[in-house]
Every structure is written in structure tokens, then in C-alpha cells.
Amino acid sequence: MNTPKHIAFIMDGNGRWARARGMPRLKGHEAGAETVKRVLSLAGSYGIPIVSLYAFSVENWSRPSLEVRGLMSLLGRFLEREADELFDKGIRLRVMGRREDLPAALDKALAKTEERTAGFSGRQLVLCLSYGGRTEIAAAARSLARDVASGLVDPEKIDESLFASRLYLPDLPDPDLIVRTSGERRLSNFLLWQCAYSELYSTPVAWPDFGEDDFRAALEDFASRQRRFGGLEPAAQA
Ligand code: FPP
Secondary structure, three states, rough: OOOOOEEEEEEEOOOHHHOOOOOHHHHHHHHHHHHHHHHHHHHHHHHOEEEEEEEEHHHHHHOOOHHHHHHHHHHHHHHHHHHHHHHHOOOEEEEEEEEEHHOHHHHHHHHHHHHHHOOOOEEEEEEEEEHHHHHHHEEEHHHHHHHOOOOOOHHHEEEEEEHHOOOOOOOOOOOOOOEEEEOOOOOOOOOOOOOOOOOOEOOOOHHHOOHHHHHHHHHHHHHOOOOOOOOHHHHHHH
16 A cells, blocks of 8 residues: 555544533543554554644634643643653654744753654654644745845745745655544645645544544545646656
8 A cells, every 4th residue: 555654634623522522622632642642653553654743733822721731731741651652662753833832841841852862764753833834934934034135045046945945844754645633624724835735634533533444544545546746647648
């Protein structure tokens, strides 16, 4: 089966999952953290080296402070519990987003695990935190504009690859497949530059329930797609 090298998840539906069970929304996020472990392990068994997770968007700061604090604390606890496991499995942790917005203790814990796993070149877990696609693109434009203003960059030399070199993680390959759970069919400001040729997959299953069969279904769907990147299939070239 043709599997993606980089799979990205929009982990949606935690709140609805919890509410449907008469529980507070945070319980849905806690169950979602268990799905993160499951998905990482499944990605490993399918030989998918890069997993990106939309864990907290720039827009998510506008949620009630109880939920925001709960999510930050959950991320901290997840890291505490899983950092050794990431290290033992040779998974490199990377963070993309406005990390300066994150609580200092969380940022420090993330940086520690990033440093500890920085030497791994096989698998990667990318946590998108305080992330917004438009924010990322605006930051890249700002960085180039500064260099143009100081004479370091000739504006005529700005092309796609120079622009992409100013994104948060310039060396990260674009996602081959973006999976969104809980039935919505939109990107919600996720990886807007990087998604140009990504295959999109939506499943009605809520993130806390996303399991092995759902993972396999997404991969089978991906394997059935013909990716032409704007070109033609070889058979149609003549
Ligand atoms: C969207 O569902 C989900 C989030 C904003 C947070 C995702 C976070 C986790 C799964 C927590 C654990 C993450 C890691 C990396 C350990 P929603 O709450 O908007 O769902 P709703 O649309 O049903 O309200």
C-alpha cells in the first residue's frame, strides 16, 4: 500500500464527544490525548515517519480560560508521561506555532524534549501549538520584508522556495494526507501554505474514538488517490 510520508491530523470532536456522554469538555481532550498515543503507535506500525497534530490553534485562546488552562496542563502532563517513550522510540519532537504565547513551564518542557530528541532523523512528531496558517505566512512575509528593507534580499529574488524557507519548520516536508475527524470538511487555518497538494480526508468519527480501523480506512482511501501535482499521469502524456 502506498502510505503517506507525512500525515497531519485536525483532531476535532473532543468537546462534542464529552458532552454526548454528559462529561465536561476537558474529559474529551483527555480521551483525545489517549488517541494521540494510539495514532503515534499506528503510524509507527504502518511505517509513516512524520505525524503532525493540530493541538491548539491561535484562535483557541478565545475559549473559556478554564478550558485553555486545562488543555495547557494536559499537554504538560502528556509530555511528562511520554517524553521518555518518544526518546526510546527514536521520535523527534518538534513544535510549530507562536510558542512565545505558551505558558513558560510548558515551553521549557517542550524545548527540553526537542533538544533531547533533536538528533533523531527517522520519525518526527510535530505539535502545532498556538498555530495559525495565516499567522505563519504573515510571519514569513515579515521576516522577508525586514531583509528587503535592510538590503539583504533582492525583492525580485523572492520565489516559492525562498518564501518557504521563512516558515516555522522550513525543512518539514508538506503533508501528503490531512485527516480531519468529527465530520467537518474545512482546514480551519491549518498548514495553509503546506497543504497545496495534500490529500484531504474527513471522517465522521470523533477524535477520542478514532481507532485502528479508522486509521486504516484513511490510509486505504489515500492509497486509492491519484496524485498528479498539477501534471498528467504518465499514460496521458503522449
Ligand atoms: C478540537 O476539538 C480539539 C482541540 C482544540 C484540542 C486538541 C487537543 C487534544 C486532543 C489534547 C491532547 C493533545 C496532545 C498533543 C497530547 P473540539 O474541542 O473543538 O471539539 P468540538 O468541536 O466537539 O467542540
